[in-house]
Amino acid sequence: MLKRPTSTQSIDIKRSTMDYPQQWNNDIKHKLEKRTSNRLSISHISPPSTPLPFHSARNHSFSSSQNSLQSTASDQLLDHSHLKPGQNASLLSYSKTINMYRENAKKTNNMEIQCDFAIFLVEAAKRISQKGTTDSINQQDLKQQQAYILEAEKSLKQVAMRGHSESQYYLANMYAAGLLNKTGKADFDKAFPLFVQSAKHHHADAAYRTAKCYEDGLGTRRDKSKAVQYYRKAATLNHPGAMYRLGLAEMKGELSLSRNIRDGHKWLKRSAEAATSQYPHALHELAILHERGLESIVFIDLKYSVNLYHEAAVLGYAPSAHRLGECYEFGKLDCTSDPSLSIQYYSIAAEQNHPESCFALTAWYLVGIPELLPPSDEQAYAWAMCAAQSGLPRAEYAIGYFTEMGIGTLKNDPEAMKWYEKAAQHGEKRAIQRLQPTGNVIQKKRQNIMVRATSFLRKAST
Numbered sequence: 394m395l396k397r398p399t400s401t402q403s404i405d406i407k408r409s410t411m412d413y414p415q416q417w418n419n420d421i422k423h424k425l426e427k428r429t430s431n432r433l434s435i436s437h438i439s440p441p442s443t444p445l446p447f448h449s450a451r452n453h454s455f456s457s458s459q460n461s462l463q464s465t466a467s468d469q470l471l472d473h474s475h476l477k478p479g480q481n482a483s484l485l486s487y488s489k490t491i492n493m494y495r496e497n498a499k500k501t502n503n504m505e506i507q508c509d510f511a512i513f514l515v516e517a518a519k520r521i522s523q524k525g526t527t528d529s530i531n532q533q534d535l536k537q538q539q540a541y542i543l544e545a546e547k548s549l550k551q552v553a554m555r556g557h558s559e560s561q562y563y564l565a566n567m568y569a570a571g572l573l574n575k576t577g578k579a580d581f582d583k584a585f586p587l588f589v590q591s592a593k594h595h596h597a598d599a600a601y602r603t604a605k606c607y608e609d610g611l612g613t614r615r616d617k618s619k620a621v622q623y624y625r626k627a628a629t630l631n632h633p634g635a636m637y638r639l640g641l642a643e644m645k646g647e648l649s650l651s652r653n654i655r656d657g658h659k660w661l662k663r664s665a666e667a668a669t670s671q672y673p674h675a676l677h678e679l680a681i682l683h684e685r686g687l688e689s690i691v692f693i694d695l696k697y698s699v700n701l702y703h704e705a706a707v708l709g710y711a712p713s714a715h716r717l718g719e720c721y722e723f724g725k726l727d728c729t730s731d732p733s734l735s736i737q738y739y740s741i742a743a744e745q746n747h748p749e750s751c752f753a754l755t756a757w758y759l760v761g762i763p764e765l766l767p768p769s770d771e772q773a774y775a776w777a778m779c780a781a782q783s784g785l786p787r788a789e790y791a792i793g794y795f796t797e798m799g800i801g802t803l804k805n806d807p808e809a810m811k812w813y814e815k816a817a818q819h820g821e822k823r824a825i826q827r828l829q830p831t832g833n834v835i836q837k838k839r840q841n842i843m844v845r846a847t848s849f850l851r852k853a854s855t
Contacts, residue, residue, distance in 0.1 A: 491517060498548075504557040507548060512563060514545040515572070546573055553587065558594035561587045565602070585612030592623060597630035604635065608648070617649045624648075628660070633672035636664035640675065654690050658682070665701065668708060676705035677713045684726065695726045706741060714741035715750045722753070732762045743776065748783035751776045755791065774801025781812065789816035790824045 491514070498510040518541040521534050546567065552560040565587035571577040585606050591599030604623035607616045621642070627635035642648040643657030661682075664675035680701035686693040699720065705713035718739035720728040736757055742750035755777040761768030774795050780788030793812030796805050816824035 487517070487520075504552050504555060504560065507552050508557060508560045508563065511545040511548040511552070511560070514541045514548070515567070518542050518545070542572060553590070556590075556594065558591045558596040558599065561591035561594070562596050562599045562602075565591065565599070569602075581606065581612030583612075592626065595630060597627050597632040597635075600624075600627035600630065601632050601635045604638070621648050621650065628663075631667050633664045633667040633669060633675065636660050636667065637672060637675040637678070640664060641678070654688060658691055665704075668704070670708045673705045673708040673710040673713070676701045676708070677710055677716075680705070680713065680716070699726050699728060706738060709741065709745075711742040711745040711747040711750070714738045715747055715753075718742065718750060718753060732757070733765055736762075736766060743779070746779060746783060748780040748785040748788065751780035751783070752785055752788045752791070755780070755788070770795075770801035772801075781815075784819065786816050786819040786821035786824070789813075789819065790821045790827075793824065793827070 494510055494513060498507050501507070518538045521538040521541075546564070549560045549564040549567075553564055565584040567573050568580045568584035568587070571579045573583075574580050585603070588599050588603040588606060592603045600623050604620045604627060606612050607620035607623065609615070621639075624635045624639050624642075628639055637660070640657045640660030640663075642650050643653045643660060645657075646652035658679075661675045661679050664672070665679050668676050680698045682691045683694045683701070684698040699717070702713045702717050702720075706717055715738070717728075718735050718737075720726045721731045721735035721738065724730040736754070739750045739753045739757070743754055755773045757766060758769045758773035758776065774792075777788050777791045777795065781792045789812050793809045793816060795801055796812060797809035798804070810828075813824045813827050817828055
């Protein structure tokens with residue numbers, strides 16, 4: 394099996410997607426870290442002049458005039474040796490920790506503590522599943538995992554009945570993610586009423602989920618007017634996803650709304666100001682609008698567009714990172730051509746399996762960059778394979794060519810023909826021509842030209 398190509402930089406990426414059921418699954422995966430969502434306010438910052446990462450280490454100098462400890466007595470205050478644990482000290486086991494947490498949760502009527510304990514149980518259940526595949530988990534662990542899930546459900550139901558919005562929302566998410574179904578299938582019939590209840594208590598995420606259920610008919614009938622109502626409710630609570638959806642609906646005349654570009658643009662700007670790593674989409678949409686302009690209402694501003702793409706890329710949004718990779722590779726949007734920045738931005742998107750960025754890295758590895766990126770046919774082939782496995786026709790054709798010519802892999806004509814056929818099925822004209830008997834001679838000539846061209850580019854780059 395082909396190994397994952399080594400990236401030009403190790404970057405911790407959080408994926409962003411508008412696949413809402415998957416987002417609900419991610420909500421369970423990452424859990425609700427804060428009881429109240431703190432929206433990330435994005436300030437307009439210029440694109441980096443040096444390669445990513447975007448954060449920089451700062452050396453803090455501390456003044457010694459007022460904070461220095463000059464006396465021996467002060468030094469003694471910093472001696473904590475008497476606080477060292479004894480020889481018999483040991484950490485509590487995970488099961489003991491849960492038991493103690495359970496006892497404390499039973500002793501209080503605080504709904505926040507009880508909700509947190511239920512979430513802790515869900516995390517404990519996931520911890521068991523992370524030990525390995527189902528085959529490697531023994532029956533006792535499976536029973537314990539199921540017991541944690543059922544106890545969490547029972548606890549959340551009790552607190553939700555008392556009107557605790559966070560418990561209602563989290564329980565709804567569990568149903569929507571299929572955690573409470575033996576088959577793992579989402580149960581929106583149970584999730585939807587809980588989303589509605591939580592939304593009535595002014596829970597922004599719940600209002601957004603309720604709107605999405607009404608829009609897509611998940612657990613209820615489709616109702617565009619109700620969807621707009623709850624999108625607006627979530628938007629008033631500063632939910633970036635709701636504001637983004639309203640912005641698109643206004644600009645495209647969706648959800649039975651009249652087309653209003655000006656109002657749609659305002660919603661997108663508000664969503665961009667509240668953008669998070671989960672909802673960076675408005676930044677990208679605004680960047681596209683200001684890159685192209687629209688009906689004398691949205692004016693072209695290339696510098697502002699690049700800033701927006703950069704902000705979205707900082708949040709890990711693959712399409713924005715790919716666009717910046719193109720800008721710094723080809724000098725688009727008034728950007729100065731910079732191979733190092735181009736590769737850095739392509740890498741952000743490629744780490745998330747963005748097919749176009751994976752294929753762009755293939756090109757960089759074929760020619761290489763002096764003192765920055767040595768040419769590597771193996772890496773070029775590996776990144777092309779990543780793009781081809783995502784269904785990119787150009788990449789499928791390239792894999793066929795690499796396999797036929799032995800670039801980065803062993804020559805294998807039957808395997809090459811398979812990839813040519815895949816590319817042809819997806820409409821790649823060069824693959825269609827390659828598969829035609831009359832095109833074989835012409836193709837051989839083109840291959841020789843390509844080989845000579847690649848060799849020339851490599852010599853030129855050195």
